[in-house]
Amino acid sequence: MPKRVDHQERRKLIADALMRVAAERGLEAVSLRHVAAEAGVSSGMVQHYFRTKDEMMTFALSVVRERGEARVTRAVAALGEDPSPRTLLRTMLAELLPLDEARRADGRVALAFLAYTAVRPTVAAGLHRETAELLAFIAGQIRAAQAAGAAETRVDPDRAAVALLAVMEGLGVYLLGGHYPAETALGALDAQLDLLLGPAPRGRAVPPRRPSKP
Amino acid sequence: MPKRVDHQERRKLIADALMRVAAERGLEAVSLRHVAAEAGVSSGMVQHYFRTKDEMMTFALSVVRERGEARVTRAVAALGEDPSPRTLLRTMLAELLPLDEARRADGRVALAFLAYTAVRPTVAAGLHRETAELLAFIAGQIRAAQAAGAAETRVDPDRAAVALLAVMEGLGVYLLGGHYPAETALGALDAQLDLLLGPAPRGRAVPPRRPSKP
Known part of the structure; x- marks a missing residue:
């Protein structure tokens, strides 16, 4: 048969x-x-x-995205029930950074795709919904932290979400270019979360990641 | 002759x-x-x-960088003498965002170059000194604002500088992909500066940019 x-x-x-x-x-x-x-x-x-090459590129990026989502889902599940917004956001964003070789390879594909779509608006449009959903999720977490009294309330959650996602993306770009080591990027991410959500709570510290050198 | x-x-x-x-x-x-x-x-x-193509790409990027520097120099000169660190950083970072067609064209070249160098570490190495200098300058401005009592002192200036430059880079990437309009990116940049350096001082407001639609 x-x-x-x-x-x-x-x-x-x-x-x-x-x-x-x-x-x-x-x-x-x-x-x-x-x-x-x-x-x-x-x-x-x-x-x-x-x-077409567009179709091939779009499918490749969707595979990269699915892998990223799977990594985030695993890492968030490992946090146990009801993690704080800060812990959740830290885990999620750090997981999306190109900190080890597997994520660096995916990151290079994503960066290549971004450059590719920057001159092809119709291909880029397919990603807009995902970005909007991610931003809404991040803004919701910031809002929850503000409601719980853990976060700066003088900043609009939607604007802060755009900035926070941009930090992750920018750190990724600089990491892929080898501008600084993983520790520098994670330090900057933590500094950003300190600013936005207040210092990490004592006694419930976020477990430090052990990134491989880029 | x-x-x-x-x-x-x-x-x-x-x-x-x-x-x-x-x-x-x-x-x-x-x-x-x-x-x-x-x-x-x-x-x-x-x-x-x-x-080689590497030589051609590197030269093209240096032209893009020089144009960016010239734009920043002009915009900063227009601020008059002794602008505040917040005004200076806002002007500088907004000028580097792809907010109009000329800067979008340059931004696409820069993004293409980033993707190109992500798989060619030796070509990328030429940019590391520039990034380090830019980070040192931004950290110096944050330090000055902290010394003047205008800024959050609980954040390390070097880490905050890495995050702030990453915000600019990330906003640029999302703008080039058409994920949100220029206003959203500028709003996020201002929110970031509010977090880091406190709200913009009254009576000496930063002149609003009038970005073109992406």
Whole structure:
């Protein structure tokens, strides 16, 4: 009996190859031919699953995003029940930083994709909803901390959420460029949370991450 | 008498062509051939001035950086003598955001370069000194504000500087992706400065920028 081809699986195989090419050699090396060679399939096969480079890039980024979400979900689950907004936000944002090789590889793909979409507004539009949802979630956590008396109330939660997400994104960009080590980025993230949500509560310290050197 | 060729001028002409290609069509469109066509010169001429793509990219980014510096210098000079650290930092960081078409074009080149260097550590290393100098300057301004009693003293100025520069970079990335309008980015930057340096002083308000729609 012929084996049924799992199309989603094959798309994933090709997207993984695309990501290895992008992470190791940069976005400009991402071509139909290179990706096909890396995946060990024909160029025709790649074209069967992805009609355009936009489609291939968008799918690759969605894989990167799903991995990031899975990492965040795992890390947040490990916090136990009912973590404070500060602990939750710290865990979530630190998990999205390119602090180890796996996350650096994903981060390079995400950065390549950002550069790619900066000249293709229609491709970028697909990401806007996700960003808006993430910002709403962060603003909700800031609002909860303010209501609990733990946070600065003179700052508008929506504006503070935009700034906090931008800190994470900017730290990621500087980490990928090797401008400073992981410790510097985490120190800045903590300083930001100190400013916004007050110092980390004693006796319930956030467990320090042990990042690998970039 | 034959006209003497101005080599710096010709490099600049080629780099400008590279930047137009990168800004309009993305980094992966940047090739010797495309850049030569855009500049109206031969591929051999481009190779005469830039032996490698790394050299061409590095020069293009230095042009973008010089333009940014010139914008910041002009804007800071317009503040008059002895602006407050808050006013100075606000002016400087807002000037570096991609809020109008000229700065968006430069921002796209910078983002493309970041993605390019993320897989080429030796090219990225050339930027590290500039980032360190910028961080030292920002930390110095935060320190001055703290000494003048205008700023939160519970935050380490060096960590706060890393976070503040990351905010600017992250806002730039989200603006280039069209995730939110210029007003949202400026609102977040002001919220960040409110947190760090206290609310803007009354009677000496920072003149509002009038950003163009992205």
